Amino acid sequence: xxxxxxxxxxxxxxxxxxxxxxxxxxxxxxxxxxxxxxxxxxxxxxxxxxxxxxxxxxxxxxxxxxxxxxxxxxxxxxxxxxxxxxxxxxxxxxxxxxxxxxxxxxxxxxxxxxxxxxxxxxxxxxxxxxxxxxxxxxxxxxxxxxxxxxxxxxxxxxxxxxxxxxxxxxxxxxxxxxxxxxxxxxxxxxxxxxxxxxxxxxxxxxxxxxxxxxxxxxxxxxxxxxxxxxxxxxxxxxxxxxxxxxxxxxxxxxxxxxxxxxxxxxxxxxxxxxxxxxxxxxxxxxxxxxxxxxxxxxxxxxxxxxxxxx
Numbered sequence: 655x656x657x658x659x660x661x662x663x664x665x666x667x668x669x670x671x672x673x674x675x676x677x678x679x680x681x682x683x684x685x686x687x688x689x690x691x692x693x694x695x696x697x698x699x700x701x702x703x704x705x706x707x708x709x710x711x712x713x714x715x716x717x718x719x720x721x722x723x724x725x726x727x728x729x730x731x732x733x734x735x736x737x738x739x740x741x742x743x744x745x746x747x748x749x750x751x752x753x754x755x756x757x758x759x760x761x762x763x764x765x766x767x768x769x770x771x772x773x774x775x776x777x778x779x780x781x782x783x784x785x786x787x788x789x790x791x792x793x794x795x796x797x798x799x800x801x802x803x804x805x806x807x808x809x810x811x812x813x814x815x816x817x818x819x820x821x822x823x824x825x826x827x828x829x830x831x832x833x834x835x836x837x838x839x840x841x842x843x844x845x846x847x848x849x850x851x852x853x854x855x856x857x858x859x860x861x862x863x864x865x866x867x868x869x870x871x872x873x874x875x876x877x878x879x880x881x882x883x884x885x886x887x888x889x890x891x892x893x894x895x896x897x898x899x900x901x902x903x904x905x906x907x908x909x910x911x912x913x914x915x916x917x918x919x920x921x922x923x924x925x926x927x928x929x930x931x932x933x934x935x936x937x938x939x940x941x942x943x944x945x946x947x948x949x950x951x952x953x954x955x956x957x958x959x960x961x962x963x964x
Contacts, residue, residue, distance in 0.1 A: 685853070814852070
């Protein structure tokens with residue numbers, strides 16, 4: 655789980671990260687950025703495992719040393735996670751450790767995932783998940799502790815663009831003057847939404863979209879489908895392996911989105927203003943996160959329709 659070999663594509667980038675570790679040239683704060691589903695979190699996890707591994711190979715972690723066994727169980731004392739959460743109404747404060755069991759189970763089951771998948775795992779699909787200001791205190795506390803079993807303490811922050819502005823401001827000092835042997839790996843879908851002062855303090859690690867050939871080959875290996883089908887699915891994925899996997903099976907959410915899209919197109923074509931207004935009111939009840947996914951779905955459908963017509 656979360657080896658370099660589990661990350662699809664990005665071979666040049668993997669080699670660069672491995673060279674940096676072996677040369678002892680590890681930046682204290684790195685920003686893994688790119689579109690959702692290209693493998694940023696998986697690569698950051700594989701990188702962290704390789705850093706902590708005590709018997710590194712030329713191309714990957716050994717998988718057998720005490721550190722790797724702890725990674726398999728997600729119990730390494732010097733590995734910490736920060737991720738968006740949903741606060742319960744009855745709780746004034748909330749930290750990532752409150753969701754740690756659910757998070758461990760979630761990333762154990764999913765190598766490639768997005769915010770919608772995490773919201774479903776938290777049973778909070780219609781709510782907005784953020785990283786609250788309270789978390790900054792926990793981050794400071796964890797990174798000031800002495801490392802337990804490794805020379806390095808590593809903190810992976812997934813979707814830092816969802817940090818509360820107060821939380822982001824409190825972390826600036828840590829990024830500017832880090833404690834010895836501490837490493838921050840930020841994994842972002844939208845780095846432009848981060849504070850410019852944070853972006854200026856981290857080393858950029860940009861992951862490009864995956865090629866059609868890379869996605870098609872991975873789909874064939876994982877699902878056993880034909881090359882023709884794999885390429886058809888990869889064409890619709892916009893370079894995201896996560897989108898390709900989602901497009902491979904028409905789940906309940908995609909069925910709902912398809913039905914809503916058909917209703918919208920038919921009512922707009924017929925100029926049924928009253929029905930369109932009712933449609934918009936009903937669709938608004940999906941909640942912010944699902945509406946965002948629906949708008950992305952509509953954009954892709956319209957694009958594919960134009961291409962089909964051409």
